Amino acid sequence: MKKPVIATVAVSAVLVAGVGVVYVTGTYDGWRDGRQLKSACGGLVDAAETQRALGVHRVSGKRLGDGCRAFDPDSDKGSLEVSVHRGRELDELPLDEIRDPALQLLPVRGGWPAVVSAGGGAKAYATGSVPCGKSADDAVVVSLRAVRSSTGTDADRRGALARLMTRALKNAAGKQGCALPDTKDVKDVAPxxxxxxxxxxxxxxxxxxxxxxxxxxxxxxxxxxxxxxxxxxxxxxxxxxxxxxxxxxxxxxxxxxxxxxxxxxxxxxxxxxxxxxxxxxxxxxxxxxxxxxxxxxxxxxxxxxxxxxxxxxxxxxxxxxxxxxxx
Structure with a gap:
């Protein structure tokens, strides 16, 4: 008469163990992603903000020169490349997006010397610079290239990209010892x-x-x-x-x-x-x-x-x- 009880307990134990495995696995993935993103990008990007901007649930990272690449390890639907240039590198600024006749750029405003792409498509671009010396050759320039999922409105996407841009620019300027102008937090970008x-x-x-x-x-x-x-x-x-x-x-x-x-x-x-x-x-x-x-x-x-x-x-x-x- 006790066998059904024993069987029920056994099944319950297996189910609990299974949930534990899933929970532990999810926690480990998040912990690993966070370490890789921090190691690759430092303070250039924020994990939660990047996830919202790209429309993904996970984001990891790897180093790219003086910048980094944040990406969704589960798919190729979301990624963000951050590049940082200064000095002689400014002669070779990657402005492929600006050359594109279809690209229009909008000011971030709030005192930020930065612009973001106006379109709401899968691909997005932003760039900004901070003076850091006596000439334009001493400036720090940060550029972002994003590939996003289809979530969110155009306004949401512009705002999220602007917040990523200002964070990266602030971090890069601080590492180079450059002073930012007076700025305000960015909530949205005017269309x-x-x-x-x-x-x-x-x-x-x-x-x-x-x-x-x-x-x-x-x-x-x-x-x-x-x-x-x-x-x-x-x-x-x-x-x-x-x-x-x-x-x-x-x-x-x-x-x-x-x-x-x-x-x-x-x-x-x-x-x-x-x-x-x-x-x-x-x-x-x-x-x-x-x-x-x-x-x-x-x-x-x-x-x-x-x-x-x-x-x-x-x-x-x-x-x-x-x-x-x-x-």
């Missing part, structure tokens, strides 16, 4: 480039053009600013960009561009036009580029560039761009 402004209605990065356009919020701390003039039908034919601090060098050292692009203080070549201005952090570069190969640079586009450059330069405390005083 941009999602609605066409009528001629004369732009109040952000396109204000100086006076044209119908797609724009971002203007921010004096943004190291990169962009404006996309619009065609009457809403099409996007050109992109105008301002590069400040260490970013001004990147387009001129881009191996995918012609070595004659952006040579000198101002000029035009191959459908592109550019100008420069003297700024507290060194020379700034302003460019206008076609988004399609069939869009040549004309006198009108160069005039638009001057208006954009003059407005952005004033916002960043720079002198007048070359040619801004010409009709």
């Amino acid at each position: 941009g480039f999602d609605g066409m402004k009528a001629p004369g209605e732009a109040t952000g990065t396109c204000r100086g053009t006076g044209l119908r356009s797609y724009e971002a919020v203007a921010d004096s701390g943004a190291p990169i600013e962009q404006c996309v003039p619009a065609e009457p039908d809403g099409g996007r034919e050109f992109k105008i960009t301002a590069y400040y601090g260490p970013y001004a060098k990147a387009p001129r050292h881009d191996p995918h561009r012609s070595p004659y692009d952006y040579v000198g203080a101002s000029g035009n070549r191959g459908g592109k036009a550019w100008t420069t201005a003297s700024c507290p952090a060194g020379e700034a570069l302003y460019t206008i580029e076609p988004l399609t190969p069939s869009s040549p640079s004309t006198d009108l586009e160069r005039h638009i560039l001057q208006g954009f450059a003059a407005d952005s330069a004033q916002r960043h405390g720079c002198g007048k761009p070359i040619g801004a005083d010409k009709p």
Whole structure:
């Protein structure tokens, strides 16, 4: 008569043991992931914030030069690469994402010298810099490249990426002994480039053009600013960009561009036009580029560039761009 009781106890013991195995295994995975992430990334990333930003349940890490890679060890659906550059390395800043005509960048704001990609797709990009010396060559630059799952709204994704960016930038600056400007905690990122402004209605990065356009919020701390003039039908034919601090060098050292692009203080070549201005952090570069190969640079586009450059330069405390005083 006691056998059923014994059997029940035995089954219960097995079930409890099984739960214990699962629990211990899950705890061990979390402990191992945390150690690997801390060893690889130090304080550049936070595990919980990275999980939320990538939409994954686990995140481990490995070292990549002066940066690191955080990733989901269970799949290839979530990863984050953090790169840190300074000094001579700034001549070779990896700006593949910025070269992409489809990429638009939004300012993080809150005093942070950083920008994040506007899109809500699986891939995301962010970059920021902190002055650390007398010239732009002494700056610390941090860049993030993320591959995310499909969870969350576009606004949630931008906010999460901005928080990852500010944490990494703060940590990298501290390790290099560089002082951050006065900053505030970032909760969200203002949207941009999602609605066409009528001629004369732009109040952000396109204000100086006076044209119908797609724009971002203007921010004096943004190291990169962009404006996309619009065609009457809403099409996007050109992109105008301002590069400040260490970013001004990147387009001129881009191996995918012609070595004659952006040579000198101002000029035009191959459908592109550019100008420069003297700024507290060194020379700034302003460019206008076609988004399609069939869009040549004309006198009108160069005039638009001057208006954009003059407005952005004033916002960043720079002198007048070359040619801004010409009709």
